[in-house]
Amino acid sequence: MENSTETKLEKALIVSNHKDRRFRSLRWKISLSSSLILLSVVMLFCFVSYLGLMANFDSQRETEYRRYAREVNNLIINTSQNLYQLAEMIPFLDGMKEALLINDSENIDSVFDPHWTLLQFHNSVEFIHFYDPLNQLSASWDSLATNIDDNILLSTWVSQVNQSERPINPLLCQESCIQYIVAPLLVEGKKSGVVVMGISLADALLAFKRVSGADIGLLITEQDNLMQNDFAVLHWNIHISALTNKAINLEILNKVAQDYKDMSALSEGIQMRWNDQYHQLKLFPLNSYEPDKAYLVIITDVTSAVINIHDSIWKIAFIGLLGLICSEILLFLIFTRLLAKLKDVAMVLPLLASGQFEKFRLSLASTGRVQRFRDEVDTLSEAAVSLSLQLEKLEQEVSNRTEMLIEQKDELSKERDFVKHLLDTAQAIVLTQDSDGRIMSLNEYGEMLTQYTESELQGKSFQNSLIPEYESHEMLSRFKEVHSGKRGQLRHEAITHCKDGTTRHVAWLHSHLSCRSPDEPSILSVGLDVTEYKRVEGHLAWLADHDPLTNLFNRRRFSEELEQVISRAERYRHPGALLFFDLDRFKYINDTSGHQAGDTLLKMVASMLAQTIRANDITGRLGGDEFAIILPEINPNGAIEVAKKVLDQLGLAQLTINNRTHKISASIGIALFPEHGANIHDLLAAADLAMYQAKAKGRNAWYLFSDKDRSRERIHTLVYWKEKIEYSHLHDNFVLYLQPIMHVKSKEILHYEVLLRMLDIDGTVLSPADFIPAAEHTGLIHAIDHMVLRKAIAQLAQIYQAGFRVSFSINLSAHAFNDPELLPILKAELTSHKLDPACVMFEITETAALEDLPGARGLMIEIRELGCGFVLDDFGVGFSSFYYLRELPVDVVKIDGSFVRNLSESGDDLILVNALCSVARGFGKRITAEFVETAEILSIIEKMDIDYAQGYYIGKPAPASQFLKEKMTAR
Template sequence: MKQNSVEVIAESYPIGNTKDKVFLSLKWKISLLSSLILLAIVMLFCIVSYWGLIADFENQRDIGYKRYAREVDRLLEDTSQDLHRVAEMIPFLDGMGAVLLKGDESEIGEVFDRHWTLLQFHNGVEFVRFYNQSNQLVANWGGVESAVDNNDEVLDWVARVNHQEVPINPLVCGKSCMQYTIAPLLVEGHKAGVVMIGISLADALLAFRKVSGADIGLFVRNPNGLSNQNDDKRISQWGVRITALTNRDENRKILAKVVREYPEISKLNDGVQVKWNELYRQIKLFPLAGSVATDAGYLVVITDVTAAVNNIHELIWQIAIIGLFGLIFSGVLLYVIFTGLLSRLKDVAFTLPLLANGKFESFRSTLFSAELKKKFRDEIDMLYEAAMTLSLQLERLENEVSSRTKILIQQRDELSKERDFIAHLLDSAQVIVLTQDLSGKIISLNTYGEMLTHYTEGELKGVPFLSILDPGGGLRDLFVCFEEIRRGQKAQFRHEAITYCKDGSTRHVVWMHSRLTWYSEDGPSVLSVGLDITEYKRVEGHLAWLADHDPLTNLFNRRRFSEELEQILSRAGRYRHSGALLFFDLDRFKYINDTSGHQAGDTILKMVAGILFHAVRTDDIIGRLGGDEFAIILPEINGEGALVVARKILDHLGEVQITINNRTHKISASIGIALFPEHGNNVHDLLAAADLAMYHAKDTGRNACYLFSSNDRSLERMHTLVYWKERIEYSHLHDNFLLYLQPIMDIRSRNITHYEVLLRMRDIDGTILPPAGFIQAAEHTGLIHAIDHMVLRKAIAQAAAINQGGHHVNFSINLSAHAFNDSELLPILKQTLAYHDLDPRTLMFEITETAALENLPRARGLMVEIKKLGCGFTLDDFGVGFSSFYYLRELPIDAVKIDGSFIRNLTDSKDDQILVNALCSVARGFGKKITAEFVENEGVFSLIEKMDIDYAQGYFIGKPAPYNKFFDEKTR
């Protein structure tokens, strides 16, 4: 009976009949397959890289087109403004006012002849016409006959300007394109007619080429019907004539090629690219905005993009070549690796037939001799060991048939243990495990599933699985997926669903359903495993909420508020709605923080948020922009309505008071109001206007509201900011920022090895300006980071030069309040220290409590990173605010600098002496060094010496001066 079973197996599996099959080694199969995969990866990478480079190239091209369009518009606008200024200047020319009032043609001609040449030479004016108040031509100069072809249209313009007294600036394209200004003439407040001035666009084309670096041409569409067929400037396919073109000979040939490839001129509106003489050119057409002639004009811009296109081609070839070399190297390496490994596997394969013949001893001896060749143990060695074990087991089975029963019993016990283990695992696993039959009804449920859903296994047995899911979650699609998995069309699928619990609650569960291949007709056919992610979803939702809200007040934060304001401004511009922006901060909020602590400030901020919720409409949007700054968007409201809302808010705030630590604080605010689109049609301008209005409200005495007006002094403040912004940018460009040094003396040794770095600006006239005038403007205009970076680089370079020149000095560098929001500060500090090879221990950074107040955790983090480099920190203005002692404990401070307001009158004020002694005691208690500033006489110096203060700074020690006043010129 046993022999018959063996014969059946041999017939079913004809092991030896392989002579008709071609043998291909595994090392070749693996090497070839790996090479094909690597080749596909290299090709895919080349294609993706090419697409990416082309996309970047097209993006840069579109950006360039937009820049060209802006330059063209700006040049045309500048030309119109220049002509308008010339028109305004004419009545003030010598003798012109009197003759214009008389209106006599001969007198106007005689006087204006003296000025005509100057206007042509300096302003490029090509013709001038004078009209009286009856719209009649009085006098003209220049190419009058070529000015405009339609004299009736000119008279219409003149009549409109005479009537409305408002200048117009038509752009006319005939045989060429001319920019005109038709402006009223006013002499000592009396109307004296109209002047018409014209200028060619040729100068604008040259200016565009200087600005953009691209070639430019001027097309006039269908001038005079293009009657001259032999005109070499004519492009008949496009129906245009070239009236101006830079680099004319070469670009005329390029345009001829473009005409052949793109016969329709409309294709140039989106920009085209051609190859000419192995060079690539991009051609873009810009219609001349404001043209009033029947025949329109166009500007054509020709840009050389050869370098960019060639770079793309070269980069793709480099990627392909590198990938090919990598492919060859990888193929050879895989072949070498698998040759050695598979040779040992072949030994095992050729030795295994000995087992089939029952030659167990020969098998083991042969296998053992082959195993001796190995140096390191690997998977093939494990196969050797397994084969040796197998031979022993087979031999033992053959010699000890009686032991088979015992082995079977032992295997059954082991299977039972595994079954119990799996059952225990299913019950203890922190996932829902259930099974379904062919009809989708639940068969079993594990213990964790019972605990999570509050259903027992018996209660859910026979219940359709889909019935415990939320019907709004796409149950129809789930039904289709289950049908596919039951029919064997899909092995598994995953989905998320809201799952009902017995107690009425719901859980968010990720389900994984797998098809069981060993199921019976009545047994389970689908295994469903569910992971509860309810808590994860809750945390995810909370994080999404935090990204848009201020966690303290639950209001929108600055980012989300700016987005909402931008959307409302967009809708207001589209539907021509008006609205208002209220921007305000709380009065004396810093005083509350200093006297009652930050917890009191947080309580007040929450109360203000609650008041604002009840004081405005549901459609209004409230945000906290930072610190004690709040803002409200009031859609569809006018100025009077906005003032009513602002006063209502002030009234509600005035009704609230809070008592903390036996101190009673009343709440008030200063509110600035800006209207849109009247005061700004973008977020930046509107916030700036509201901010200026808020400062105006503060100037009027706080607890007030103010509506922004372009006619009041707020505009002057804005102009001041713009003025200082231009001065700061000019100083950056021309290196007009200077670093002064002020010495700091070690009181005990009387040595000076420490200097504070002070910033100064050299004005255009050579005047040295202190930072008080421009630092606030730099903070408002966002240039403060650039100043911080410049001071950091210059100070480190100067300190390195001084120390390398034989001196050993330390520098104290002031950080602005915005430095702790600058992600570039730390990398720049590391890079500059490494570049100049300066010991970081020679640098101290001075910060004020205002600098750290806005974001204390961020300030502490940045200070810790800087101290890791070896630099130190000094707390400036120590003792001014209540929070100074808090910062002394919370921040990694090495030294404190007592505020000069306590030191200046130290010899005459007992109160100041008591305060300074107290401040010194606190600082020494924390182990900090102490510096006294504003030491201006010997009496003050003697007192601080008795108080055991470490360092002194002030005019008595030394005034601020350039570094060469303290060190040799060679140390620069």
């Protein structure tokens, strides 16, 4: 019998061994299958993610395109509406009613001429024509020499409006797009003819770029073949009237035109790759007079978005593969150990079948493998053991359950103590209320903040004790909804009363609690003390409207107040005045006594103004030492009296710092409203011009703006040059000239001064002296500085790439030293062109340094740290030349040409130049002589040991574009 049992056991072991081999192979099958499944999941997830990202990207672009379309349409509609409002305003201009009634061309011409300049300057009107009821031209003003099909189309529009007496606003696109308004003129209910005005869409395109940040171009179709020029895309037979960022975007359009022969493909939006960057182009047709004549193309750089999508997909794939590898390793280890355990159990199961329970338990214990986590094999082993020890197991389970309940009770007690400690230490008021709104508990922070103890508030109404102001019917109703469970939460802010009489601003959150009996809490109330936050919030709101130094309104708030006062004055027909002034010699006080003295002076001025003006007058500090006063409901004489009082009051004060006494004076410009301006921009401009007139009178004076003085001529000049500068920026009409500077000893020319010129519409080359003053006054000077810097560095990099080693001197304007963008642009350009900073120098005049000496010196130090150099121009002209030579970190001084020009004839100039050279060499500076116009002068400066020479004898300025051509020819 025993032999039979042993034989059966051996057979069972043999079968078990065969099964064991199959089990070992199972882990490889499972690992391979799971690998294929996980790999498929990773690939599917990458594909779905890619589709989702692209769909989201396309949706965002479509939304962006709809916004672009709305913005473009709004800009065109606003342009048309503004023109129509201007047309309606014309009969109400001074003298126009009488001139239109008598329909006298000369009278209309003389009356409207002063208004034409303002329309150009403030409304960008390009032309205006007046026609009588018989369609005959009465008067016209035109800054573009407009010619519309020999005026046949214009005559048709005028005749149509004269007959229908209804305005029309066609958009006509030929060489460029002009928005027209043809409107009837009604004077006292009578038809007095027709007015025609037009505005170019160029300003609207620039406004779109500022608003959206995308590049935009205006495309006009041509019937004839296009000329070979920079403004044509030949494959589409179109002319580019205007294009932002032209240098890059023109290449992009030509590339797209080669890929898409039909321009209509851009209507749905396309994406292209150009120079490792991704751009999206979208075509919008313009609703012009001639259908399918003009289009707007919007070019958006989406490189970062596309790269982000690609990076995201690669990251997802990498993470997925990494997870797959880790999962496979983990599965392999798990199945290896699991199958080993299963083998051990299977080996001892025959003992259980034979009834040898004790031996089974011993064998199972000897083959047991310790595992951190239980699994099905452990369950199988435990089930087998339980068959032999059912009674013992039941007793053991009862014992285990008893111990478990004790442990759970201890854990619950610890959790309750932890929650109580947490509530007491939380930096928030935590209290509970019963179903009637009476306080049941309060944490320690609530006791500290309210000064009440928990026992003092228990049983008292929450609303009556802590927030009595909230005893409104609406608040009681909301609390009842929370108590009843209709509302889960209630948020509100309330003034919470403390026991000591103080109040705190608390943000409350009341949450409904499910209670089973009246003794349990019904509401949990958590209060966060926001008193300090409210105080800081109020202070920040005050700072947003005030100048923190003088406590006066800042420029933004002052402009809002001025706009409201002008609106009230127009509604109730009450005249008013604006006083605009700055302090005389304020920069001198700052430079000699320090900025602390300047701040003290500004505070004194603000205090004196508060004592001088009326209660309803409004004072503001607009920036620096500029102040302004709004005088509502006052006549010109009253405004003049206030200006005199301000000057007298300022004249009584003086500031003594470091044994140096400074007196206070100001120059005040007076502008009346609505006489001198019906909006803040016109009024501030008039007051600003009047202030400069006061300075011209000798400072410490006032000046009342007048339409009859030469200020109007100045506005006309500014308008003229402002339009030329903006046109030149848009059409890239600024060019760089290079004038050679020769090393006197070696006779080598390796250095050039960069000079700026403007190409006029007729091809005339304009000097900077013509347009730089207007650029400084209109705020366009920074854009010119940036343009010159970029063009000069790009030109120098091109010369270096051609194999020529030269250096440039670039002139900086006086405003460059308060331009925070100049230094970052310089760094970016030098880096992008991989240019050695040592080959770039900057020229600065004494006048520019005097504008802001600390700012000039600080910027010069930062630029020199990059490796660039500096030249002090016009050396010797000012009395303080030697002072600036010591204070400014310059490398080269350029002796003013007024001393060099007559060296061969004037002994005095010879003495002066010798003296200037001695001083410059004493400071270790190199010396350049300009205006070297003869061989005799060059011979003289050679004997003076001057380093460099510049002038017409050395070489005249020539366009930078010709430099490489001449050098390559000379090779």
